[in-house]
Amino acid sequence: MCVSVCVSHGICRSLSLCVYIYSNTHSGGGLRWQMAEFTHLVVVKFKEEVVVEDIIKGLEELVSQVDIVKSFVWGKDIESMEMLRQGFTHAFMMTFGSKDDFTAFQTHPNHMQFSATFSAAIEKIVLLDFPVVAFKTPQ
Template sequence: MSTLRHLVFFEFKAETDELAIQEVCDAFGALPGNISEIQAYEFGLNNSPEGLAGGFTHCFQLTFRSEADRDAYLVHPEHKAFQRIADPRVKQVMVFDYWTEQKSKG
């Protein structure tokens, strides 16, 4: 079964300290408990040795069952409140959504 992945990448402003970054990460991590349309959540820090992250350091992955669920999340009051926390601290955001495709090995 295909699922909709919503990837969000952050590059924080140089003046954003570790405490403020943690507040953003904690606020993002609280969204799945407050927005029922989110089916799964993952978070991680870039650790690629390739040097191709373009300044992005943090990645958040949300999983949705449908585009309607994703669209409901985008306008949800909890998501809007999160954006008010993140926006002043984030230099750049990249969002990438895709439907998963399953391919077998071999």
């Protein structure tokens, strides 16, 4: 395993400093690396009466106001069979520069305020918070 520092690699999407830890994989001899990024993934089933577009608009406003959120993407499931989906319909993913940035986001006043609205709209939720490990990156 080796450590490399990248200043302007395509995956960084900016000239910010990223740290990669490279290691050989056991299958196919490819490389994978852990980036200095941290991801917050939320998968939800909204309550039936919720206007989902309003919640999404609120999320978009939140991430626009908080600079430590590096990226925000979301989507609505349209392909999964209901038995596999288990009622979950939407996924939201935020990327942060580090776990410390994510921790700061959790206590940010704008996040704390919006969390009450978001929580009230949720019937079921799954949260995953993890450091990013990349194997195949977008070109």
